[in-house]
Amino acid sequence: MSPSNQAASLLTVTGLHKSFGANQVLKGIDFTVHTGEVVALIGPSGSGKTTALRCLNGLEIPDACTVAFAGGPEVAFSAGFKPKQAQILRQRSAMVFQGHHLFPHLSVLQNVTVGPLEVQKRPRAEVMEQATALLARVGLADKAQAYPNSLSGGQQQRVGIVRALMLKPDLLLFDEPTSALDPELVGEVLVVIKELAQEGWSMVLVTHELAFARDVADTVVFMDGGVAVETGPASQVLAAPQNPRTQAFVQRLLHPF
């Protein structure tokens, strides 16, 4: 499923910098996501993967960076950027959070339709039809009227994925979508993500599950110390990494003992 070299680039990020106070977290990251491509961000804890993903969705304002979505303007971020201006990014991408962050006071159906109905202002009939179909396909057709608290962690995360899909984004962003789940619930969520990848969704996926990354990702970016140390086809970066830091990281995760 590797995208051909001719595949159009969907998102281009250049020179992504972000500091929190004196802590320089991202020191100039470049990467490109092609249409239909799955990019996995891997790297040790604290290497800035979550921060990078949040910058793509405008949840953090980069200190410096240009972000361009295909067909959209090139947005040049700087420290003084107003959060409101980041909305242009959110119209193109949708985030699935580690902790799902479903709205507890809304039913499952309301959770997934509130954005399309109230923000995108799409026709109700069309939105309901889309919601019914998507909930059914992640196996939650009978949970539409349930409230998030009554669902298992895996079900909650599947609702979180549907909520993102409902926005019809060009790009899906996943931040360790299974790391808050009990081990026996991880599979049901990974299956959904894998199906989405096979359907041709473009996505950026932060994960510690190297086997999963190898299975679904086209491209792997290994981040360490705020820089993209190694970027390449998943099979290469995970099976035969060139950079010694990547080698050490992959070794450690594949053979922890």
Next chain:
Amino acid sequence: MDSNWQLFLDSLWPLTQAAITASIPLAVISFAIGLAVALLMALMRISGSKVLSSVARVYISIIRGTPLLVQLFVIFYGMPSIGLTIDPWPSAIIVFSLNTGGYCAEILRAAILSVPAGQWEAGYTVGMSRTRTLYRIILPQAARVAVPPLSNSFISLVKDTSLASIILVGEMFRKAQEITAVTFEFMLLYCTAAGIYWVICLLLSALQNSLEGRLEKHVAK
């Protein structure tokens, strides 16, 4: 004893009437306006702007640091001497609203801050603006946290409306005073008034319990 019983029965209706037509409306109107003031102050406190936050902090500090009775006197008896005469009812509503605003601002602020930051972000990521996220996602969840302390504030306010008698508002306690001016039955009338306040507060507490019970469902983890 018989004449006392008769006086009790005779005064019960006028007092209840004053409670229904004056004390309770005064409390309800002031509380509604006061909540709007409180929300504004709470939002100023968490706005991230130093100026707005300081203005709100000073306001809250003044309201909480001065007696309600003195606030009533300043507005009703003080203002005329700088050329601004305000009638009893508007004076009472102004003071009780501002007072409620000061006390409930911190309740609302704490309630808003108790909603996890991820809820704001989830609102943004489905495309909502800050304002829409606030009223569609954050406030409904904050309300669950705020209802118990706000209910207590409202019950206090209902009792505090008796202070408005001093600035000539014809609420229940003033009615009781008017009747004693003719009958000199202080103990009887004031105890009757106290009893009516107590019954109103019991009813409000029951209301509060059922409201809390209903809000208990679907609380954020």
